[in-house]
Amino acid sequence: MFTTYKEALDWIHARLRLGIKPGLARMEWMMERLGSPENSIKAIHVGGTNGKGSTVTYLRSMLQAEGYHVGTFTSPYIEQFNERISVNGTPISDEDILELVNVIRPLADELEATQLGGPTEFEVITAMSFYYFAQKHPVDIVLYEVGLGGRFDSTNIVKPIASIITNIGLDHTSILGETHEEIAFEKAGIIKEGIPIFTGVRHPGALKVIKEQAEQKLAPISVLHEDFAIVNHQSAARGERFSLDTKEGFIPDLEISMIGKHQTENAALAVTALLNLAQTGWIEIGEKSIRDGLAAAYWPGRFEILSEKPLVILDGAHNDEGITALAAELEERFAPKDIHLVFAALKDKKLDKMIATLDQAASTISFVSFDFPRAAAAEDLVKISTSTHKLAVDDWKAYLPEEIKRLKENELLVITGSLYFISEVKPYLQELLKNDKIPL
Known part of the structure; x- marks a missing residue:
């Protein structure tokens, strides 16, 4: 039993020695011991190579503007470790971290003695987040950012109401594959049976893989530049302006404070996903909340x-x-x-x-x-x-x-x-x- 936040954090970081161990078996084992908290969370799952954190931020900010309490699980942190698990953009407390580690550590010790081996740092933090959002601090909706890949990422035990795959590039090739297509297959592992998928993937081969996986799983797919589009983009002094044309309607003159054309793509993905979820009855979202949320969204360390x-x-x-x-x-x-x-x-x-x-x-x-x-x-x-x-x-x-x-x-x-x-x-x-x- 740890008694201080520092002891808890040191224990988490010490698990970096275990490296990266793709696979879901350890997560499933821990979740079963915790009463399957992942099954009681309403979640949106966000994967991709670039833009995951920004897309999560846009989603959170718009949902908050609508009045929802929103949990987020992101990585890595920029200013404070605790921000990896946050509610309405506020990192959880040191006391919460200490309590969560004391819940997970006995499971990690027990798991270490099995043939599965001990959980990695990322698996421990992911398990902490599921327990927190399901049992300690329930929220209206949780946004889960994939850590690495998708298919075998520890977040992929979640059963989301929507999945988003941002753009795909050649990253972590030693683990995910040497080509865009191989990496896309791993990222597409977050696509679930019948759950809508929204993607900003541009590479033709990678997009083909995403579409094939969506078709196999009967998951309705919406593709940037095909099913929804950014129009009238202009760079501003401290951000971007654009309009968005979707199946749910046309929204003119949206503004974001994050800089870069690629940020308009992340914002477009987030808006389109929320509009679809509103149309299918999962959430409510008004145009004012979309505008206010996009304008207020901020994610550190991105230009x-x-x-x-x-x-x-x-x-x-x-x-x-x-x-x-x-x-x-x-x-x-x-x-x-x-x-x-x-x-x-x-x-x-x-x-x-x-x-x-x-x-x-x-x-x-x-x-x-x-x-x-x-x-x-x-x-x-x-x-x-x-x-x-x-x-x-x-x-x-x-x-x-x-x-x-x-x-x-x-x-x-x-x-x-x-x-x-x-x-x-x-x-x-x-x-x-x-x-x-x-x-x-």
């Missing part, structure tokens, strides 16, 4: 402007598609400013294409490492780069404040890469900025 003068941007672009979207947005919004990039990554990622894209986008590029078991060494990253203005940095905490001080009016600093890195950087820089330790 987030941390400081205006000097201009400092955080973006958790951690795969080819994310880096490509970041580079395109920087070109559209900030050319011909000089762009200084700081990049950190996990060593199990395919990095060549990402770094090549960043080399082209940046005037200078600095590579850093950070304190995480799977973090790539800065020296290894700089070897991949072909930039003539590149640097390997040993201590990012000492480097970033000095780099920000050096920025001139026609320059900006973009800190990007692994979301685990962004989660360390953001609170550190916010604290320095708040205490005026970086003069602006």
Whole structure:
């Protein structure tokens, strides 16, 4: 029995040593012991390569605007571990984490002694969330973000009222497959019998796989650019404007505060899914709630402007598609400013294409490492780069404040890469900025 939040958190993080173990058997075992809490939750399940967290945020914000109490399960965290399990955007308390760990730990110990082996960190947190939303703090609806893949992800024991698959790219190829089609098959594992599926997948081969799986499971499918469409898109100073054409009707002049054309696609998926659920009687949602919710939606670490003068941007672009979207947005919004990039990554990622894209986008590029078991060494990253203005940095905490001080009016600093890195950087820089330790 743990008595402090720190003890509980240390126990959770220690389970990172077990790595990633795809499969549902351990989750099913724990859920049976807990009385099958996953069966009493009304949920929307969100998978895909990029855009999952943003899509969950749009869904939550619109449902909240309508008056619903909304639970979310997301990963990884950006500012605080507790945000992985939240209600109406507010992370659960340290006391709740402690209580949940004391519920799950005996099961984990018992499971360790079986042939299934002990649950991973992610499985433990997922089990905590199901117990919390079903038995400790019931809510009207829960939004579950897939952790990795879909078919064997620990969240895939949920029985949702709708499933969403955002865009698909080549990420986690060592686990999910080397091609878009193979990865799409894993992502399509969240499609359930007869449950509507909404997708923003663009790759033709991947979309073909999604459609085939939906047809096999008699799941009604709605595809972006085929069954619903974004029209009249315009970039704004701090966000995007667009109209949405769906089977349920036309909604003009929607506004979002998250930056990037790809964010209009995530928002369109969220709106279309809610309109369908309203039409089929699962929820109620009015146009005002859609507008207000989209406008208010905020997700940290996604093209987030941390400081205006000097201009400092955080973006958790951690795969080819994310880096490509970041580079395109920087070109559209900030050319011909000089762009200084700081990049950190996990060593199990395919990095060549990402770094090549960043080399082209940046005037200078600095590579850093950070304190995480799977973090790539800065020296290894700089070897991949072909930039003539590149640097390997040993201590990012000492480097970033000095780099920000050096920025001139026609320059900006973009800190990007692994979301685990962004989660360390953001609170550190916010604290320095708040205490005026970086003069602006």
